[in-house]
Amino acid sequence: MKNLTLIIGAFYGMLSVILGAFGAHAFKKVLSIERLTSFETGVKYQMYHALLLLIIGFFFKFDTGIEKWASWCIILGVIFFSVSIYFLSFQEVWGVSLKFLGPITPIGGLLMIIGWTLLILIFIKNKF
Structure with a gap:
């Protein structure tokens, strides 16, 4: 789980840079300001959580279920949240x-919130 978390974190980070560059240059020509702003929100959240996955991957041993669940919630949350935003941003283009993806975005956000909550529980349990 440790290696998977690190690999996915690095992949999400790389993809955030690529998509951010496209958003700053190529996508400005095809997306409205509102859609581009939404797209950039997806990129930001993906990068924030890429960094979080790298931190988790470096510091956790993944010897408890709660550590694994925290990682999985964040991994899946990014997929549901950011990817649904990317697709919704391009639907007009x-x-x-x-629109069926609309309810997927908050599910992704909820998964990320659950991941953060599990981190808080881990920290409380380990008395950091």
Whole structure:
């Protein structure tokens, strides 16, 4: 789990830089200001949680279920939250309705919140 968390954290970080660069340059030409702002929100949250996954990966031993669940909630939360925002940002450009993804975004946010909550519980339990 440690290596998986580190690999996914690094991948999310790399992808955030790539998508952020596209958002700052190429996507400005095709997305409205409102959609570009949403896209950038997805990129920011992905980067924040990429860094968090790297920290978790470096410091946790993953010898308890709560550590594993914290990592999984954050990993899945980023997928649901950021990826749904990316797709929703492009629905007008692609000419398709992706409104069914609307409820997925808050589920991703909830998973990230659960991940952070589990971290708090880990810290309390270990008396950091």
